[in-house]
Amino acid sequence: MSLSFDLVPGTHRTSPEKLVEILRDPGFVKYFSDHQAVATWTADAGWQDSKIENYGNFDIMPGTAVLHYSQEVFEGLKAYRHDDGSLWFFRPEMNARRMIQSCRRLDLPSLPEEDFLTSVYALMTVDKDWVPNGDGEKSYYMRPFIFANEQFLGVRSAARATYAVIGGPAAPYLSDGMTPVDIWVTTTYSRAGDGGTGAAKCGGNYASALAAQREGAEHGCSQVLFTDAASHEWVEELGGMNFFAVTADSALITPPTAGTILEGVTRDAILTLAPSLGLTPDVRPISLSELFAGIVEGDIVEAFACGTAAVVSAIGKLLHQTDGEVEVMPLTSPVGEVTRAIRTALLDIQWGRAADPYGWMHKITD
Numbered sequence: 042m043s044l045s046f047d048l049v050p051g052t053h054r055t056s057p058e059k060l061v062e063i064l065r066d067p068g069f070v071k072y073f074s075d076h077q078a079v080a081t082w083t084a085d086a087g088w089q090d091s092k093i094e095n096y097g098n099f100d101i102m103p104g105t106a107v108l109h110y111s112q113e114v115f116e117g118l119k120a121y122r123h124d125d126g127s128l129w130f131f132r133p134e135m136n137a138r139r140m141i142q143s144c145r146r147l148d149l150p151s152l153p154e155e156d157f158l159t160s161v162y163a164l165m166t167v168d169k170d171w172v173p174n175g176d177g178e179k180s181y182y183m184r185p186f187i188f189a190n191e192q193f194l195g196v197r198s199a200a201r202a203t204y205a206v207i208g209g210p211a212a213p214y215l216s217d218g219m220t221p222v223d224i225w226v227t228t229t230y231s232r233a234g235d236g237g238t239g240a241a242k243c244g245g246n247y248a249s250a251l252a253a254q255r256e257g258a259e260h261g262c263s264q265v266l267f268t269d270a271a272s273h274e275w276v277e278e279l280g281g282m283n284f285f286a287v288t289a290d291s292a293l294i295t296p297p298t299a300g301t302i303l304e305g306v307t308r309d310a311i312l313t314l315a316p317s318l319g320l321t322p323d324v325r326p327i328s329l330s331e332l333f334a335g336i337v338e339g340d341i342v343e344a345f346a347c348g349t350a351a352v353v354s355a356i357g358k359l360l361h362q363t364d365g366e367v368e369v370m371p372l373t374s375p376v377g378e379v380t381r382a383i384r385t386a387l388l389d390i391q392w393g394r395a396a397d398p399y400g401w402m403h404k405i406t407d
């Protein structure tokens with residue numbers, strides 16, 4: 042039976058005056074909107090107790106499994122306010138399906154696609170006033186997640202789990218996307234290995250990427266590019282974004298996901314859009330030696346990272362440490378034409394400024 046996510050009576054709301062102030066400068070979800078969607082799963086009864094309630098504390102005891110063993114998965118998607126005031130999701134069914142895959146890998150109960158969609162539409166309808174207008178590419182970022190919510194210190198899959206959706210207004214995650222970011226290429230840390238959890242969107246992957254991120258930050262880099270765990274020769278992806286390189290002859294190279302790279306919705310959209318922009322998508326393994334030589338010789342002219350939060354983020358330089366020395370590889374065209382064209386094409390669809398031939402946009406409210 043499918044779940045309904047109805048608003049519980051008597052919730053309170055932020056005053057319109059305060060909301061105007063928040064929406065003016067929201068940061069990246071510095072403020073959470075008034076409500077959350079929640080549901081509980083038990084091994085005996087399945088999913089139940091689904092509702093929309095005020096954003097607020099969970100009742101979690103210190104012995105709760107997720108705090109010890111990280112049995113948790115999450116999603117990230119955005120709602121966009123078009124010029125006519127209507128609200129839209131971008132491919133929310135992709136997030137629903139990916140969350141099911143992530144749950145399988147973490148042995149969590151998965152939430153059916155239909156229930157996921159009901160919950161995100163319900164929350165967004167209740168908190169619609171929290172969606173900023175699109176000025177400065179502001180949107181509403183939504184975070185569905187499922188975690189093991191059972192007090193138990195033995196290692197086994199939880200017999201009780203909580204699903205929740207929270208969110209809030211968000212300016213772009215990394216600057217405006219066209220101010221190039223510098224990337225630290227790590228060949229010491231790994232985020233994923235064969236048979237591991239790299240293709241699942243789970244909190245543990247992010248935790249294991251933080252030390253590398255700190256190392257990058259010490260070298261002035263805001264993000265890390267990971268390589269394959271076995272040989273550290275093949276480019277994989279960033280901690281939370283997929284990677285693309287652009288060649289001088291207009292090919293768009295990104296590695297195949299192959300179980301160790303997360304299947305980004307943005308990555309998929311870019312590969313789909315590429316031909317209409319005169320670009321040739323080229324999904325194939327790319328080695329660090331090819332990437333570095335290509336940058337030096339001018340065969341690779343641009344590179345960018347992509348994901349829902351940051352959309353498309355131009356890469357200025359790659360930094361890589363070999364034998365204690367840091368090599369700096371600047372892209373010829375850091376704020377390149379191709380990166381800009383892809384970014385614009387994607388944003389134009391998301392904000393309803395261009396036709397949506399792929400049926401990616403789904404209306405939430407008028």
Ligand SMILES: *Cc1c(COP(=O)(O)O)cnc(C)c1O
Binds near residue numbers: 280283308
């Ligand atoms: C979420 C995520 C991405 C980007 O996926 P989108 O669906 O485009 O937001 C890429 N890599 C990792 C590791 C991620 O967690």
